[in-house]
Amino acid sequence: MKDNVRLPSDESTLLKIGDAAKFLDISTRTLRYYEELGLIHPTKVDSNSERHYSKFDIERLLRIKELQDLLGFRLNEIRSFINVENKLEVLRNSYRSTESKEKQMHIVEDAIEINTEILKMIAVKLSKIETFHTEISLKVKKLKTLKTQLLKDQ
Numbered sequence: 780m781k782d783n784v785r786l787p788s789d790e791s792t793l794l795k796i797g798d799a800a801k802f803l804d805i806s807t808r809t810l811r812y813y814e815e816l817g818l819i820h821p822t823k824v825d826s827n828s829e830r831h832y833s834k835f836d837i838e839r840l841l842r843i844k845e846l847q848d849l850l851g852f853r854l855n856e857i858r859s860f861i862n863v864e865n866k867l868e869v870l871r872n873s874y875r876s877t878e879s880k881e882k883q884m885h886i887v888e889d890a891i892e893i894n895t896e897i898l899k900m901i902a903v904k905l906s907k908i909e910t911f912h913t914e915i916s917l918k919v920k921k922l923k924t925l926k927t928q929l930l931k932d933q
Contacts, residue, residue: 793823793831803840810840816854818843818861850904860900866893 800807810830813819819839821830832840839861846852846860867890874886 793833794837796821796830796832799830799832799837799840802837803844805840805844813840813843813854816858818854818858850901851908852904856900860897863893863897863900 794802796807796810800810803810810819810832814821814830819832819836822833822836823831825831842861842864843857846857847854852860870886870890870893874883874890877883877886
């Protein structure tokens with residue numbers, strides 16, 4: 780994230796696409812591509828087709844980067860993940876707006892199911908990372924054995 784561009788402090792302040800891209804340290808083309816994929820939708824598109832992003836949009840984009848960088852999610856996986864997060868947001872709003880304990884119980888059960896789905900997505904990634912880690916560890920072990928053998932042969 781660039782120091783000269785700041786995240787909007789309130790919901791009504793919007794960043795132009797160039798400023799959003801600078802803040803996120805990505806290209807404007809990447810932002811447009813994310814829009815094409817349905818990962819993000821600018822809060823406002825003005826008459827000149829200039830895209831403007833809200834604090835919520837920027838937070839969503841930060842989440843996308845986090846999923847890519849931290850967990851190595853591909854964009855189609857990120858789309859699925861965001862869809863799941865959107866479902867959770869709907870459930871949160873429904874929970875807050877109802878006083879019926881029965882409805883709240885169903886909402887909580889749904890949230891448990893959805894969060895379990897998220898955990899499964901992460902578990903798949905972690906399993907792949909662990910497999911890769913094991914493969915590299917074995918290579919290092921073999922290389923150390925080879926190095927030891929070469930030292931003995933000198």
